[in-house]
Amino acid sequence: YYGAPDAEEIIICMGSVYGTACETVDFLNSRGRKTGVLHVHLYRPFVDALLLGSIPESVKRIAVLDRTKESGSTGEPLYLDVVKALCHTRPEVEIVGGRYGLGSKNTTPSQIISVFDNLKLPEPKTNFTIGIVDDVSYLSLPEEEEVDVTDKDTFQARFWGLGSDGTVGANKNSIKIIGDHTDQYAQAYFSYDSKKSGGVTISDLRFGKKPIRAPYLVHTADFVACHTPAYIYTYDMLAPLKKGGSFLLNIAWSDEEIEAKLPASIKRALAERNAEFYVIDAATIAEELGLGGRINTICQAAFFKISKVIPVDDAVTYMKQAIVSSYGKRGEDIVKMNYNAVDAGISQLRKVEVPESWNKAEDKAEIERDAPDFITDIADVMNRQEGDSLPVSAFVDHVDGTFPQGTSRYEKRGIAFNIPRWIPENCIQCNQCSYVCPHAVIRPFLLTEEEKANAPEDYETITGMRQYDQYQFRIQPSALDCTGCGNCAEVCPSKEKSLVMEPLADQMHQAENWDYSMTISRKENPLKKFSVKGSQFEEPLLECSGACAGCGETPYVKLATQLFGDRMMIANATGCTSIWGGSAPSMPYCPNRDGHGPSWANSLFEDNAEYGFGMYLGYNQIRNRALQLVKDLEKFDDLPADLSQALADFNEFSQDRERSREVSDKLTQVLKNCKLSGEAGETCKRLSDLSDYLMLRSQWIIGGDGWAYDIGFGGLDHVLASGEDVNVLVLDTEVYSNTGGQASKATPLGAVAQFAAGGKERQKKDLGLMAMSYGYVYVAQISMGANYNQTLKALREAEEYDGPSLVIAYAPCINHGIRGGMVLSQQREKDAVETGYWHLYRFNPDLEAEGKNPFVLDSREPKRDYTEFLKGEVRYTSLSQKYSPEKVDEIFAKARDAADRRYKTYQRLAAAEE
Ligand SMILES: Cc1ncc(C[n+]2csc(CCOP(=O)(O)OP(=O)(O)O)c2C)c(N)n1
Ligand code: SF4
Ligand code: SF4
Ligand code: SF4
Missing domain, CATH: 1.20.1440 (de novo design (two linked rop proteins))
Known part of the structure; x- marks a missing residue:
């Protein structure tokens, strides 16, 4: 028990909310209230006597907080236990129950105050909720403005970063510096959106001389940093900034540009709060120092200089010590480079005066947006990281958990540094750029003469090829949806490249050209849909997903939607495919212009095959x-x-x-x-x-190797054995990608992964061979960049096969550490096949019925050295940090033997009845 010994109102709770309750109790009691909080440490066995012995005699009313919602129950579990414990012994005590923290909401002191205020009412509300605005069943307690109950000497800071820019790492490092070198307490929370890379990161840090209890995010900040310039247009970053606080902005602007371009809302917030405003051009400094995009150390040094949480000279010393321990082994140059980054962060920080006139800064007229209500009322709010402010009524149309499709196209994240520019005179109209784009954001368009005449001025086109020469042809990327992965330009096969990557800043006009392209009429596909080129004249029904730039998974699924999308039903296993495939409110699966698109749902990681099978059976019933x-x-x-x-x-x-x-x-x-x-x-x-x-649907069951090879394998096997007409697509990244690269049974021998730090010791499971053993399952292995046609053929055959099909697709992933980056995704798919690392085949039981060998080996004898492939990826080359060169060679040789054996098995199968 914590609080006033003569408290009349107390809260009973479990878990970390106790810290918030204690802080709030101190705050209220210092203002003359008599409140307390009882913390249940051990829930089972629940000992009534201990509970009763801890409740002060003076208590008249109790609020029990549960972080759960038991549908159909008369109350939540802890509430019922407390009621039972007191009903005979202290029946005069009034007990109410409430829920908190649902949907991962923060529980803040002001919510706890509302619980105590509720207890003061003549008839306190029971079954209440806090943390939400329930304007449907009216169970939520009214909440006053947030109070800051943290110790006044505790320093609170919030940092906005771009996923993988190093902000989170730098903040973890700051916490360590302060924790290790001072007697201060330190606390940090990190939150992320659900984009795979290139999303938002928010770091909330607290430092102080007294223990820090606040188990919730920072809502009143002494310091706010924005490490990503574009965020100033999107997020209300200064909302938590205290009066007199500091704001650090990473931006390349001069003072004049700041005056001209800084959004009025930010100017007003700075002026109203009498804030100190600092800028640093970390991107340019990093570039000049040879650090590429790594701005983290520069910004971290600037933070220490502004915040003075420790003397700045000490901070510099500790940061440099940390650099030596992190990079010492990588040579003096790297250490020096990072030392210079620290020094530049201190010396090149610039203070900007905040003129009084900013108090009256006026917003520019907003450009009206043509978007559905769901986008403006829900998706935009959530994407601004303000979803917690939405009232319950906003979701009444979504009570069954369904969300509209095609919402990702409205995000227009503009995260690419470079985007492709089309050079029409070089283009051979092969549509390969569109075929491989992981985000479906570069497409071929066919225009009538009239459409061409109405197009924006710089909208160049060329006459279509023979089968469609009545139209004008154009390749158009979407400037604001492109992630800048570069795969399109990389694969472009024209003699002189028809796509060159150029800075987004110089290519913004392409946004308008894309918008125009989306308005032109749909033309009947002039080519065969089931051809590489023809498939790209079909609308992709998976677009603008939040997958990493260059992800190897999405192009396969996008292609499947172009071939079968208007009748697909997709059951999706949890994994990257479910995160880029449908994280509220972002839905990249979309309907075509007739309103038909894939229906998509995600159940669990472990039961996806059964879930998809259930969809299939339910539909067919x-x-x-x-x-x-x-x-x-x-x-x-x-x-x-x-x-x-x-x-x-x-x-x-x-x-x-x-x-x-x-x-x-x-x-x-x-x-x-x-x-x-x-x-x-x-x-x-x-x-x-x-x-x-009435329609004949196409049932797809999609997921990663962690699902198919490991956790969901039992169910997958069962569903394949059923003989029913379902199609399984396994995106094989050879690791559990979504959770950071843990080894799965698909991880090949020698690959370094989480839980396989010394390289995986056993060879990859042959899932395809296992499925083939049934004899009536269509099985294929594909690798898009190696053979576009074979990929398309396999997907088509799988779908047409009247029985279960399993397609296993090789998918490069950021977890592989591709040397040269994800721009090489398609190239790696090619390398994998040419070096014998991955094999292409199709096993079609229908061929057997025709008296043919059902197994067709589509991979030729490897023409390049197997180890050449391994040397292109950090997951293999990092073995050399652990082992001697001889040992690494030995592991590589074993890996090659395992792959050779596999290939020989396939050769035997292919030769079986020749
Ligand atoms: C039963 C269960 N265990 C663990 C998790 C956490 N989890 C979510 S996604 C994932 C990895 C998925 O890996 P994979 O199937 O290979 O798909 P990928 O992310 O590579 O596309 C894990 C471990 C979970 N959701 N459910
Ligand atoms: S750079 Fe990548 S995301 Fe952008 S259009 Fe090309 S392939 Fe698509
Ligand atoms: S890949 Fe190159 S040549 Fe082919 S359509 Fe695209 S831009 Fe034209
Ligand atoms: S599979 Fe890899 S590259 Fe693709 S989204 Fe997941 S982590 Fe990113």
């Missing part, structure tokens, strides 16, 4: 009912001609994958307008109610 109703309807005489025709067409093509959509849509339309009465009319209506289920 209802579809069978619809098919029966079609039969029933046909039995009626004198059906209207249009209905008879629609039924006949439907029957003819209901099982035709490519035409099922057309005949189902037609029948749906006719049923909608059907005026029949009596039994026939009733049957029509019942069928019309089920018209969403």
